[in-house]
Amino acid sequence: QNKPTIYVLATGGTIAGSGTSETSSTYTAGGLTADQLIQAVPAIDKIANIKSEQIANIGSQDMNQEIWLQLTNRINDLAKNPDITGFVITHGTDTQDETAYFLNLTIKTDKPVVLTGAMRPSNALSADGPRNLFNAVACAASPTSKAKGVMIVMDDFILGADDIQKSHTLTMGSFSNPNFGPLGIMYNEQPMFFRQSLKKHTTESIFDVKNIKQLPKVAILMGYADADDMFIKAALEHKIEGIIYAGVGNGNMSTKVINTLSKAVQDRQLSVVRSSRLPLGPTTQWDEIDDDKLGFTTSWFLSPQKARILLMLALTKTNDYKEIQKYFTEY
Numbered sequence: 282q283n284k285p286t287i288y289v290l291a292t293g294g295t296i297a298g299s300g301t302s303e304t305s306s307t308y309t310a311g312g313l314t315a316d317q318l319i320q321a322v323p324a325i326d327k328i329a330n331i332k333s334e335q336i337a338n339i340g341s342q343d344m345n346q347e348i349w350l351q352l353t354n355r356i357n358d359l360a361k362n363p364d365i366t367g368f369v370i371t372h373g374t375d376t377q378d379e380t381a382y383f384l385n386l387t388i389k390t391d392k393p394v395v396l397t398g399a400m401r402p403s404n405a406l407s408a409d410g411p412r413n414l415f416n417a418v419a420c421a422a423s424p425t426s427k428a429k430g431v432m433i434v435m436d437d438f439i440l441g442a443d444d445i446q447k448s449h450t451l452t453m454g455s456f457s458n459p460n461f462g463p464l465g466i467m468y469n470e471q472p473m474f475f476r477q478s479l480k481k482h483t484t485e486s487i488f489d490v491k492n493i494k495q496l497p498k499v500a501i502l503m504g505y506a507d508a509d510d511m512f513i514k515a516a517l518e519h520k521i522e523g524i525i526y527a528g529v530g531n532g533n534m535s536t537k538v539i540n541t542l543s544k545a546v547q548d549r550q551l552s553v554v555r556s557s558r559l560p561l562g563p564t565t566q567w568d569e570i571d572d573d574k575l576g577f578t579t580s581w582f583l584s585p586q587k588a589r590i591l592l593m594l595a596l597t598k599t600n601d602y603k604e605i606q607k608y609f610t611e612y
């Protein structure tokens with residue numbers, strides 16, 4: 282029939298998980314296959330032909346760069362097939378923001394790529410997975426979803442990868458674009474878009490991971506009152522190339538932390554990106570810290586975990602902090 286073909290790549294998560302009963306909070310993420318997830322939503326057949334593939338079947342707390350690279354390379358390859366309209370990735374919610382942002386920077390297609398997941402396991406009373414999967418397929422099937430960057434569809438909202446945040450440990454409605462608002466909503470089997478990100482992504486992104494087997498090593502460390510530099514020293518022993526420091530307030534750091542980090546910038550060209558432990562607002566340059574003097578970069582609106590992804594990709598190109606700072610304003 283004349284329906285769009287959507288390619289579903291399944292990776293596990295609570296959407297594929299099963300609980301000990303339909304009302305218990307005890308469950309294991311992952312388990313159900315891509316085919317089982319799709320068969321549980323017969324309404325999908327009305328709107329799309331589905332092809333599917335099992336990439337992994339894990340809780341997303343175990344997501345890793347091998348799977349990221351596999352997803353990127355597979356989608357870039359499949360996107361050349363004119364019969365495929367768009368892609369849906371089922372994924373655990375814990376690190377969905379990271380995978381979405383990684384793909385946003387490394388996928389080279391205008392075709393819609395939509396991630397979805399669930400907060401309740403597949404056999405829970407009022408499980409959210411089936412509706413989310415239906416909406417994700419409907420979003421990926423629509424021509425209006427093209428060239429919008431990688432999106433996440435959860436709880437009827439369409440969310441952009443650069444601002445996506447999981448903000449509640451337990452309940453549905455956990456996902457939002459907290460700084461700039463959602464891109465749109467799913468309504469009546471169709472996406473309705475109200476906003477679009479101006480950040481570079483997908484076809485405009487310069488990051489190409491086709492020949493990359495191992496990404497540069499970057500760690501995240503968090504600031505707090507009376508922060509010591511012991512974790513920085515420990516990280517430096519592991520041949521780390523970059524540190525994202527999730528500082529207090531506007532990416533601030535204790536004097537001890539600043540001194541140890543700036544010494545590592547000078548002595549061994551460590552790349553340091555200041556970010557914030559706060560959920561909202563940018564980490565701006567030059568407020569209380571002289572970034573140019575120290576050779577530091579700031580993450581602007583990226584959360585520490587997304588700043589880590591951009592820094593890993595940036596380090597495949599350069600370790601010049603000015604160039605890296607440019608990336609943090611563009612992506």
Ligand SMILES: NC(=O)C[C@H](N)C(=O)O
Nearest residue numbers: 294295340341373374375
């Ligand atoms: N709601 C979920 O999907 C949580 C689960 N731990 C996961 O990320 O796979």
